[in-house]
Amino acid sequence: MNKPIEFRVIAEDPDTGARAGELHTPHGVVLTPTFMPCGTQATVKTTTPAQLQGVGVNMLLCNAYHLALRPGDDLVAKMGGLHEFMGWPHPILTDSGGFQVFSLAGLRRVTEGGVVFKSHIDGKEIFLTPERCIEIENNLGADIIMILDECAPFPTEKAVARAAMERTIGWAARCKAAHARDDQALFAIVQGCTYPDLRAECADRMAAMDFPGYAIGGLSVGEGHDLMAKMLAATTTRLPREKPRYLMGVGLPEDILAAVSNGVDMCDCVIPTRCGRNGLAFTRQGRVKMRNLTHRDDASPLDPECDCPACRGFSRAYLRHLLIAGEVLGLTLMSLHNIRYFIRLMARARQAILDGRFRRFMADELHAADY
Amino acid sequence: MNKPIEFRVIAEDPDTGARAGELHTPHGVVLTPTFMPCGTQATVKTTTPAQLQGVGVNMLLCNAYHLALRPGDDLVAKMGGLHEFMGWPHPILTDSGGFQVFSLAGLRRVTEGGVVFKSHIDGKEIFLTPERCIEIENNLGADIIMILDECAPFPTEKAVARAAMERTIGWAARCKAAHARDDQALFAIVQGCTYPDLRAECADRMAAMDFPGYAIGGLSVGEGHDLMAKMLAATTTRLPREKPRYLMGVGLPEDILAAVSNGVDMCDCVIPTRCGRNGLAFTRQGRVKMRNLTHRDDASPLDPECDCPACRGFSRAYLRHLLIAGEVLGLTLMSLHNIRYFIRLMARARQAILDGRFRRFMADELHAADY
Numbered sequence: 158m159n160k161p162i163e164f165r166v167i168a169e170d171p172d173t174g175a176r177a178g179e180l181h182t183p184h185g186v187v188l189t190p191t192f193m194p195c196g197t198q199a200t201v202k203t204t205t206p207a208q209l210q211g212v213g214v215n216m217l218l219c220n221a222y223h224l225a226l227r228p229g230d231d232l233v234a235k236m237g238g239l240h241e242f243m244g245w246p247h248p249i250l251t252d253s254g255g256f257q258v259f260s261l262a263g264l265r266r267v268t269e270g271g272v273v274f275k276s277h278i279d280g281k282e283i284f285l286t287p288e289r290c291i292e293i294e295n296n297l298g299a300d301i302i303m304i305l306d307e308c309a310p311f312p313t314e315k316a317v318a319r320a321a322m323e324r325t326i327g328w329a330a331r332c333k334a335a336h337a338r339d340d341q342a343l344f345a346i347v348q349g350c351t352y353p354d355l356r357a358e359c360a361d362r363m364a365a366m367d368f369p370g371y372a373i374g375g376l377s378v379g380e381g382h383d384l385m386a387k388m389l390a391a392t393t394t395r396l397p398r399e400k401p402r403y404l405m406g407v408g409l410p411e412d413i414l415a416a417v418s419n420g421v422d423m424c425d426c427v428i429p430t431r432c433g434r435n436g437l438a439f440t441r442q443g444r445v446k447m448r449n450l451t452h453r454d455d456a457s458p459l460d461p462e463c464d465c466p467a468c469r470g471f472s473r474a475y476l477r478h479l480l481i482a483g484e485v486l487g488l489t490l491m492s493l494h495n496i497r498y499f500i501r502l503m504a505r506a507r508q509a510i511l512d513g514r515f516r517r518f519m520a521d522e523l524h525a526a527d528y
Numbered sequence: 529m530n531k532p533i534e535f536r537v538i539a540e541d542p543d544t545g546a547r548a549g550e551l552h553t554p555h556g557v558v559l560t561p562t563f564m565p566c567g568t569q570a571t572v573k574t575t576t577p578a579q580l581q582g583v584g585v586n587m588l589l590c591n592a593y594h595l596a597l598r599p600g601d602d603l604v605a606k607m608g609g610l611h612e613f614m615g616w617p618h619p620i621l622t623d624s625g626g627f628q629v630f631s632l633a634g635l636r637r638v639t640e641g642g643v644v645f646k647s648h649i650d651g652k653e654i655f656l657t658p659e660r661c662i663e664i665e666n667n668l669g670a671d672i673i674m675i676l677d678e679c680a681p682f683p684t685e686k687a688v689a690r691a692a693m694e695r696t697i698g699w700a701a702r703c704k705a706a707h708a709r710d711d712q713a714l715f716a717i718v719q720g721c722t723y724p725d726l727r728a729e730c731a732d733r734m735a736a737m738d739f740p741g742y743a744i745g746g747l748s749v750g751e752g753h754d755l756m757a758k759m760l761a762a763t764t765t766r767l768p769r770e771k772p773r774y775l776m777g778v779g780l781p782e783d784i785l786a787a788v789s790n791g792v793d794m795c796d797c798v799i800p801t802r803c804g805r806n807g808l809a810f811t812r813q814g815r816v817k818m819r820n821l822t823h824r825d826d827a828s829p830l831d832p833e834c835d836c837p838a839c840r841g842f843s844r845a846y847l848r849h850l851l852i853a854g855e856v857l858g859l860t861l862m863s864l865h866n867i868r869y870f871i872r873l874m875a876r877a878r879q880a881i882l883d884g885r886f887r888r889f890m891a892d893e894l895h896a897a898d899y
Contacts, residue, residue, distance in 0.1 A: 198849075198853045199846070200850060202857075203856040203860075205579075205837065205857060205861075206841070227852065228824070228853075232845065235825055236825070242843070453599070453603065454607070456608070466576065472613070474603065474607050475570070475607070475613055475615070477599075478570065478598070478613075481598065482599075484573065485574040485856055485859065486573075486574065488856065489574075489860075490576075
């Protein structure tokens with residue numbers, strides 16, 4: 158493999174923009190569309206790598222921002238890189254920290270040069286430039302890395318949205334110039350808030366810079382399902398067909414299906430793990446609040462259709478007991494169940510695309526789960 | 529098997545009281561001496577049953593007190609019993625709740641009839657009689673169950689110690705009369721605080737009642753290692769050779785070795801899991817505080833001699849990162865490592881007994897770990 162990644166579109170759905178593909182990375186092949194669980198601090202919360210493999214996870218996401226602050230990207234590099242450090246010899250993607258700078262950090266100042274912000278851990282002032290961002294991601298060593306971007310909130314006035322977009326495009330070029338490892342693929346991030354013309358312009362200008370893949374950022378920040386779908390359509394139709402497309406931080410099953418139908422190949426989100434820890438389970442028949450009293454003496458599995466460790470090994474009554482008693486095993490089992498649900502949702506979506514019946518599949522899924 | 533359990537002494541150490549045995553239960557054979565991790569609320573904190581099997585756990589302990597309060601012993605019975613409920617098809621022992629009544633519950637009154645106490649969860653007043661205690665344990669369905677006992681604190685005046693001992697002996701007879709399942713073995717508990725004559729008298733009187741096994745309670749409550757060892761010697765020498773002996777809630781590796789050398793066959797303790805969650809690891813070379821800065825960039829495993837998931841898969845640097853970042857995976861890996869250490873300590877002790885070299889083995893272990 159001369160390039161860090163190779164991507165092939167295997168099939169395209171006749172009725173939607175959905176496509177099935179193969180993403181070859183230095184740490185293995187990922188079948189797309191794919192869902193990546195979040196391993197924010199170099200661990201997918203409450204689970205082991207072996208458990209993640211057991212529920213079919215192919216690729217993980219880790220957060221450069223978090224890892225740069227703790228334990229430090231230099232330390233991870235010294236320990237042999239992120240794959241070795243966290244015991245995950247399969248593909249990894251790191252996001253740049255652009256999103257966390259805007260969601261987590263207080264007292265930030267954005268300039269053309271970069272972002273000054275205070276660490277959410279100890280308040281220390283940090284200057285994150287596009288060059289430093291790439292240095293962090295080169296140190297971490299993920300298969301796919303992200304440019305530094307400016308993620309604007311919703312709603313944002315058009316002039317401000319354009320400024321953030323222009324800054325992100327400028328940073329994309331600087332990230333590309335700074336990127337020093339030929340075994341990592343650097344993805345651009347398309348911004349433009351909820352303005353279809355900005356989204357299209359940003360996609361065109363990023364595409365012209367010839368990145369090995371394109372992410373779509375700044376969505377799922379409060380704009381709602383329909384506006385998100387419109388922005389996706391405005392973006393993906395302008396991106397090169399032969400490059401992978403990654404929708405960042407999305408989302409609920411209905412959002413993910415909308416993304417796939419708009420030609421998105423990769424998604425990540427904390428929803429399966431965070432909701433799982435809060436007692437909410439996803440199933441094909443809809444969502445289940447596992448802490449509810451109704452499950453107190455229910456000997457049946459959470460989801461009889463599911464093959465995850467929680468559903469194969471335990472009753473709803475036991476899962477509820479663990480959650481009510483505050484036992485960590487409850488968080489682990491709920492997280493594994495939800496991750497398995499998202500992984501299977503994507504695997505079933507892929508099969509539907511290969512069979513040319515994705516539109517029907519999507520309608521059936523949304524109907525079955527009563528969305 | 530006509531009796532719920534069968535116990536065979538396979539070998540006796542020539543120089544100490546240590547012995548190796550086989551304990552046959554309705555859910556499998558346990559090689560003794562054995563260590564049981566604590567699954568207080570029907571889960572060994574932060575671990576799955578598969579992970580526990582993976583580190584060699586044979587038998588678990590669960591707490592009748594905790595499970596009676598939450599989720600309720602009637603619920604566990606309805607769900608098919610504790611083995612089925614918690615997904616552990618191997619041997620289980622339940623303690624009666626006597627210890628928790630004394631360590632956890634506020635505002636208790638002890639009478640000949642039983643103990644009135646307030647739930648540590650909601651303050652509800654509960655009357656625990658020997659009969660109710662056995663009803664709870666019959667509902668839970670463990671292979672080995674315990675009588676209700678009165679566990680006195682250290683130090684306790686002799687008259688009070690005698691009164692608690694007499695009450696425990698009276699309750700033992702009532703528990704025996706109430707016990708209704710022939711697939712569960714009811715063990716007596718020897719009390720007597722730190723008075724060797726009381727310990728001996730209690731052991732004799734319990735032995736005369738012909739229980740299928742004998743526990744030693746009321747130790748490791750502040751009396752210290754040497755006094756504990758003296759009380760053990762005063763007790764085990766009076767107990768029938770052919771019955772299993774179980775030391776409750778002990779302890780550190782040096783305490784466990786002292787117990788084995790005094791003829792104890794079974795131990796349980798929260799130490800491996802609780803210490804693990806607090807960042808303390810046990811190894812043959814001594815204890816390791818995994819949160820210490822010295823491990824920050826240490827690429828070596830926690831214990832190169834250990835075959836647990838933490839030591840086979842991860843570096844000290846990663847374990848420390850997980851603990852410092854507050855990630856649950858750190859608690860899981862540390863717990864599994866410590867459980868594995870205790871399981872291997874007992875397995876090595878057993879082999880040393882079979883080889884007739886337990887005294888030397890114990891001295892070497894204590895020396896290597898610098899105890």
